[in-house]
Amino acid sequence: MITIIVLTFGLIQTSNAQKQQSGLYLTYNDYVNHKLSYTADKIKKNEFIGSKNVTVVGNGKKTVLAKDQLFGYHDADNKDYRFQDGKAYQIVDTTGFYIYSYDKLVQQGKGPKPTKVYYFSKKSVDAIQPLTPENIAVAFPKNTKFKNMVELASKSDIKLDAYDAQSNEFKIKELYSESLQ
Template identity: 30%
Template sequence: MKTFLIILLGCLLQVGAAHAQTSQGNSGLYRTAADFRQRRLTLPGNCKTDGHRLRLHEFLSRPYLTVVHHGQEYRVAKDTLFGFRDCDGREFRFTAGKQYYPILNPQEEILLYKVEQAAVGKNPGYVRRYFSASAEAPVLPLTLQNVKNAFPGNRKFQELLDAQCKQESDMTAFDASHGMTMVNWLLKRSREPGTGR
């Protein structure tokens, strides 16, 4: 009975995700990090009008995803892609393990990711934050030391991080006056003329 309920819950989540994916906006795949930076989608489609759909097959853990594009179905191996944009306009990045990470700040240099798992039964759930120094760089756990290590030649950036970020969540805070996350604002400041060493 427990197994049946878990399978049923998974199916309902899959249906809910499929419905959300067909409810708004453009969707498509990013083949490379360069495509992501240039906002160049492969198999793009408008989920509201084109009958465009993106299926991740995460419940079945398949190594590919399926895109329905102008009535044609395409299967694409996840490990050949940088990521994708879903029909809600959210952007995601794949990693070597075929897991995908939601990108919180796709327009910025240092990309931030937040992975959440809701509590289910005895499992308490979690929130994990990650980053990559660029779209090409590997995804790493977001720690102050990892960010500093990603920019070994920028001592000013390391000093600004130490001065401004007492905990990891300080780096992900959005600086509304500058229109970017704190970690990216500090990186930008470290590169301004007269601020480096």
């Protein structure tokens, strides 16, 4: 009986240790170093009501902070997000430049459906903008090869946000890597 209790307690401890800690990053450096400035049991982004604040609930304490004073947050599913203009964009890829996703309501059929839309920024501190050939051309003015490859891909109906499971990267990242060779 004692053995069963000890094993059960050990399994509970192991499962709690495997659960990811969620919380807020105050700065980009905090994000890079994975240093949570505020740990949380629950993070309320308040996006649907258009709030410029985020509410963090942790250790029985509720804290309200302005989103524009934060870099982003880390959730219990081990995903990182960056705040911009009151919205939380998921950081999807950081190699070479940043790719973000955001679930946006898009009219489909009888009503709006959540659709994953992709964005990018050249650097971590640059503005997040839609992932379009025009925006890529403006963001990478000196990389003519990359701009031409992106333009050609878009004319060939190749989606820049397409994910290639075999190479384990987005099409736009493949083009970027090729442009640097």
